[in-house]
Amino acid sequence: MTIIHPFIVHAAGIFSSVTNPTKINSSSGEGLFTFLGYIFKLLGVIAGIYMVVQLITAGYMYISASGDTKKTEQAWNQIWQSILGLVIVASAFVLASVIGRITGINIISPTIYGPQ
Numbered sequence: 001m002t003i004i005h006p007f008i009v010h011a012a013g014i015f016s017s018v019t020n021p022t023k024i025n026s027s028s029g030e031g032l033f034t035f036l037g038y039i040f041k042l043l044g045v046i047a048g049i050y051m052v053v054q055l056i057t058a059g060y061m062y063i064s065a066s067g068d069t070k071k072t073e074q075a076w077n078q079i080w081q082s083i084l085g086l087v088i089v090a091s092a093f094v095l096a097s098v099i100g101r102i103t104g105i106n107i108i109s110p111t112i113y114g115p116q
Contacts, residue, residue: 037108047089055082 001060015097058078065071 042107044089044093048086051086051089055079055086058082060067 054114061078062072063077065075097108100108
């Protein structure tokens with residue numbers, strides 16, 4: 001008899017179900033594409049978190065510049081680059097989703113059909 005901790009069961013419901021990519025019909029190659037999809041999503045989340053941290057750091061640099069024009073300019077450059085990076089990462093996912101809707105191909109979470 002296996003006892004599962006209630007928090008683990010509850011957490012699985014919060015974060016959705018996770019399937020092992022190596023167990024998904026590996027003969028048709030679907031597991032590889034599912035795994036790569038998970039990796040790209042993870043990289044997008046990591047990039048977004050990094051951009052937000054950079055934005056917060058730049059805001060702190062701006063506040064602590066104390067009127068020094070060089071530090072203020074450096075902080076504004078970092079703020080601008082952080083916002084631009086966040087827009088680029090978000091627009092990549094939006095663009096992939098829009099192209100997927102237009103073409104009928106789910107680019108974000110592909111379904112690969114192979115021999116049965």
